[in-house]
Amino acid sequence: MRRTRAVAITALAAATMVVVAACGSSSSSSSTTSATSGATSASGSSAAGGGTSGDSGTITYAQEQEWYDYNSGSSSGNATANQVVLNQVLRGFSFVDNTGTVQMDDEYGTIEKLSDSPLTVKYTFNDKAVWSDGQPVGCADFLLAWAANSGRYNKDGTINQPGTIPAEPAYIFDTASTSGIDQTQKPTCADGDKSVTLTYDKPFVDWQVAIGTSAGSSILPAHVAAKAAGIDTAGLVKAVETDDVATLTKVADFWNTGWTLDKAKGLPDATTIPSAGPYYVAAWDPGQSVTLKKNDKWWGTPAKTDTVVIRYISQDQQVSALASGEVDVIEPQPNPDVNAALNNLGNAVKADYGSxxxxxxxxxxxxxxxxxxxxxxxxxxxxxxxxxxxxxxxxxxxxxxxxxxxxxxxxxxxxxxxxxxxxxxxxxxxxxxxxxxxxxASGEAQGKTIRVIHIDPNPRRTNEVALLKASCDPVGFNIQDVPLSSxxxxxxxxxxxxxxxxxxxxxxxxxxxxxxxxxxxxxxxxxxxxxxxxxxxxxxxxxxxxxxxxxxxxxxxxxxxxxxxxxxxxxxxPGVVAMKSNIEGPVLNATQTQATWNMQDWARTG
Structure with a gap:
């Protein structure tokens, strides 16, 4: 796959763009190891929704938290659980690689800085770019991303100017972040255009990944959101052009929750969650797995493996699943027990460690x-x-x-x-x-109830809350453990x-x-x-x-x-990605994208 024009992030700049939970792990802080104790790998077993790990056309990856939203840019969908599924389903103009470097994805399109004063950036989609349902990727998709992330439109119908943030924001789009895009002028383009120019009122340190990036602000299918709002892409473009907040509110209503999964209803229709990457979501078995298959409409370099199955397996079971052949790639939290278990598998596995x-x-x-x-x-x-x-x-x-x-x-x-x-x-x-x-000194009565939420099952966090309660209840608090599913x-x-x-x-x-x-x-x-x-x-x-x-x-x-x-x-x-010895491609990426950041390059060698 050709991905060029690297823009290096300095060591100090590598701070945090965050999702609920690993950027980059450099060669000096990660190592690839192959243990030597002589264990052998078992053949694969059937994976829900996607063949077996022994099938040369399928690779199975273990993930702890379950996918629950196609829109990882919303405040509720902003989670690693979603990003690991979508990395190669919703590609973008840029991404963060395993060395902590922002890379430009020239297969998806190009980003060109036209000016520093004011900061002006031109985005051009690949001429061949289409969604997996055949709809072209272009102007409307970019404008939807801009409208959702700009903080421009308020629920009361008012409009914010660039850099003007209400004291108590109530945007129609429930976006996780408006950083950078809230400093931009409204872009203009015609429905079907492949190029859009964005002009900033102020400099923005991360302009390379401000919009349309697999680092967390994906381009989503505007034609799907427009249809849900009773319009087409031309209508969506016009709504942005004219600041039609009433129409955009209907679009936002779908953008906010319309892509959230419902276990009772199962996987949405393929036309609702189309792909603009090497893979599309082919199946979802709630609580068990997600199956990704090669997207024939992807215009870039094809994925090396036809099918990737993401199996939901708890951290403490992942090494066993790798040893038995149930999965091919795992990403548990390393500890002495995990490290020893991987070492005991000998040359049957490889492991990439890092921060x-x-x-x-x-x-x-x-x-x-x-x-x-x-x-x-x-x-x-x-x-x-x-x-x-x-x-x-x-x-x-x-x-x-x-x-x-x-x-x-x-x-x-x-x-x-x-x-x-x-x-x-x-x-x-x-x-x-x-x-x-x-x-x-607070004046509060003794026994004030304090609710502590955390993702469950997670025994360590349950124990963290227990330690907090044991220490703080004697002070006057009443610490309550509130475990929640992911x-x-x-x-x-x-x-x-x-x-x-x-x-x-x-x-x-x-x-x-x-x-x-x-x-x-x-x-x-x-x-x-x-x-x-x-x-x-x-x-x-x-x-x-x-x-x-x-x-x-x-x-x-x-x-x-x-x-x-x-x-x-x-x-x-700490982090580790471990895989069978006949699997090539997985590399530890310490960011929220995790190991699937380069899933399209995963392959079985034998």
Whole structure:
């Protein structure tokens, strides 16, 4: 596959563009190993919806969390569970590879910077670009992506100008992020055009991946959303051109929820979820698997394997599934047991290890149980961060350390400096007396119920909540464990229906997407945080033209998060991709795209 014109991200710029949970893992931090103890690989067994792993035309990949939305750009669909399925179903103008580099996908189309002042970027779709249902990819698809991610249209019918963000945004499109695109002028094009030009009012640090990227802001089929709204693509183009909010609201109603899967109804019709990549979604067996098949309408280099089956298998069962031949590729969280089990498989498997931009943390909602700053302070002081790492992480990952920054991972340049200045280290160990004093100062009655949501099943997170409860209940809290299935967690998180959200953000090394998480008006700020100093630093971060100046801004954001008791980090995740020895192609990608970022290159060699 020809993907050229790399745009390198500096080491410091590799911070976070996030989805609910690994950018890039460089050659210096990842290694490919083949164990040597002499085990042999068993033949494949039948995979739901897609042949067997022994079939040379099928490769089976194990994934923990189930696919639940075709639209990974919405606030509820913004999750790794969806991205791993869609990486090669919805291609784009760019993507982040395994080295942390933004690559331009010239098979999909081209991006050309026309000017720096003002920043002006021309997007051109491949002349042969069509959806798998035969509809051409073009102007209407781009305008739908722009309208959805621009934050331009409000539910009350009003229209925001570039850079004007309401104090309490109520956009018609429930997008995960408006970063960058909210600084652009409305693009114009005619229905059927293959080129569109985007002009920014301000510089944007991540303009290469601002729109139409497989890094998290995919181009979706406008003709499908238009039909649901009772119009065609020409009508959608006109609605954007004329700022027809009433018509666009009908489009947005479908964009927000129309692509969300319903287990009772099964896989939507192929015309509802068409492909613009090497694979299309051929089958979905809820709770079991998703089957992807080669897309004959894909105009670029064909996928090397006809069928990829994504099997839903829990982390602790994935090595066994690989050993038995049930699957060909796995991506468990490495620990001594997993590493030893892989090593025991000998030359039958290969494994690619490295660091991930995925980090565990807890967010405290100021919209619900933690509007009172003194209560947040009490929780910070009783939360057993170091104990969580020591008791739950170190036994399986002896190199694990407490993370003291939400902006940089502990393997990144600048981490030592930012972690010393952030203030999180002050809350490594519990301070029960200080927590009791803060709780008393809050004026709250004893026994305040605090709901902690997390994805389930996940025994480690259940234990994290148990440790939090054991430490914080004596202070005055009543910690309640609220486990949710992966398809319920995303919508609950985006709705802000929690007091504490315990989860992992998975990043992709993009500075420009950090503001969405922490700005007072950010699309991923589900907890309602609002701090003027933090907003100022985040707005400056998004418009940087020299990323070497990012560290002081990132430090300010960390400091304000700690000083306001908004959110605290706990630990980072290591990563591994393991595969049968006769499988070529899978490479660890530490971003939210995970191993399927290059699925089209996977092949069986024998």
């Amino acid at each position: 991930q931009f995925t980090y565990e943390h807890m967010d405290l909602s100021v919209k619900n149980g933690f509007a009172n700053e003194k209560l947040r302070e009490a929780l910070f002081k009783c939360a057993p961060r170091q104990q969580i790492v020591d008791n739950l992480i170190v036994p399986s990952n002896p190199d694990a350390k407490l993370l003291n920054s939400l902006m940089l991972m502990d393997f990144q340049p600048g981490y030592d400096q930012i972690s010393q200045a952030s203030g999180f280290a002050n809350y490594a160990d519990v301070d029960i007396e200080g927590a009791k004093a803060a709780y008393a 398809d319920k967690f995303g919508p609950t998180l985006s709705a802000g229906d929690y007091d504490i959200a315990l989860f992992a953000w998975a990043g992709s090394g993009l500075l420009g997407s950090i503001p969405s998480e922490y700005l007072s008006t950010g699309g991923q700020n589900y907890s309602g945080w609002n701090d003027a100093q933090m907003d100022q630093a985040l707005n400056s971060l998004a418009t940087l033209t020299d990323t070497s100046k990012a560290l002081p801004l990132l430090t300010t954001v960390d400091q304000r998060l700690a000083a306001n008791y908004y959110s605290f980090p706990i630990f980072t995740f």
